[in-house]
Amino acid sequence: MKTAADILAGKTSGLLTIDAHASVFEAARQMIEANVGSMLVTVEGEITGIVTERDYLRRVVLEEKSSRETSVQEIMTSPLIVVTPETTVEECMSIITERRIRHLPVADEGGEVVGLVSIGDVVKFNSTQQTAQIRYLTDYINAR
Numbered sequence: 001m002k003t004a005a006d007i008l009a010g011k012t013s014g015l016l017t018i019d020a021h022a023s024v025f026e027a028a029r030q031m032i033e034a035n036v037g038s039m040l041v042t043v044e045g046e047i048t049g050i051v052t053e054r055d056y057l058r059r060v061v062l063e064e065k066s067s068r069e070t071s072v073q074e075i076m077t078s079p080l081i082v083v084t085p086e087t088t089v090e091e092c093m094s095i096i097t098e099r100r101i102r103h104l105p106v107a108d109e110g111g112e113v114v115g116l117v118s119i120g121d122v123v124k125f126n127s128t129q130q131t132a133q134i135r136y137l138t139d140y141i142n143a144r
Contacts, residue, residue, distance in 0.1 A: 004092055004106045005085035007125045008115040015116060017042050018051070020073035024060055027051050027072050038103040040113060041076045047113045049078030050103060082107040085114065093122050 017040045018027050027039055031053070041049040051072050059075035060067050082105045083092055092104055096119050106115040 002089045002125070002129065003085060004083050004087045004089070004104075004115075004117055007089065007092070007117050007121050008085070008106060010125065011115065011121065015040055015113065017047065018072055019043075020048065020071065020076065022072050023068050024051075024056060024065075024070045024072055024075060025067040028056060028067060037118070038116070039072075040105065040116065041072055041078070043073075047080070047105070049073075049076035050080060050105065051076045052103060054102070080105050080107075080113075082113070083117070084108070089122060089125060092117055093126075096122065 016030065016034050016036060016038075018030060020041050020043045031037065031039055038050055038052040040047045041051055055075045055077060056067070059065070060070055081095065081099055081101060083095065085106055085108065087106075096102065096104060102119045104117045105113045106117055107113050
């Protein structure tokens with residue numbers, strides 16, 4: 001069974017974090033620059049939540065708040081829904097689907113977040129695995 005660790009092994013980017021007291025505007029700017037849809041939120045260096053594009057739309061835009069005057073802490077999602085590196089890809093997909101979330105932090109035994117898996121990462125990983133399996137089966141059939 002393939003796991004969250006297998007997905008993370010194929011990713012090159014590190015964790016993108018922002019302090020809870022930073023403005024939502026700053027979070028949006030950093031997410032746009034990094035071309036991502038979420039950031040982990042820290043308080044005194046400890047990850048305590050996540051802020052996403054969806055949080056911004058629901059809690060800033062729809063409520064007509066100022067993104068420069070609203071702190072990330074006011075709109076972040078907390079507590080985090082996390083998985084471990086040993087969580088299977090199928091379990092990750094199930095959690096993402098059932099909880100209707102797009103980003104899933106991966107935490108080690110000590111609770112330290114070691115990566116972030118997005119729904120796009122899961123779909124891409126599954127697609128790559130299926131392509132490899134089809135190629136193997138095709139080669140097997142053609143060799144007979």
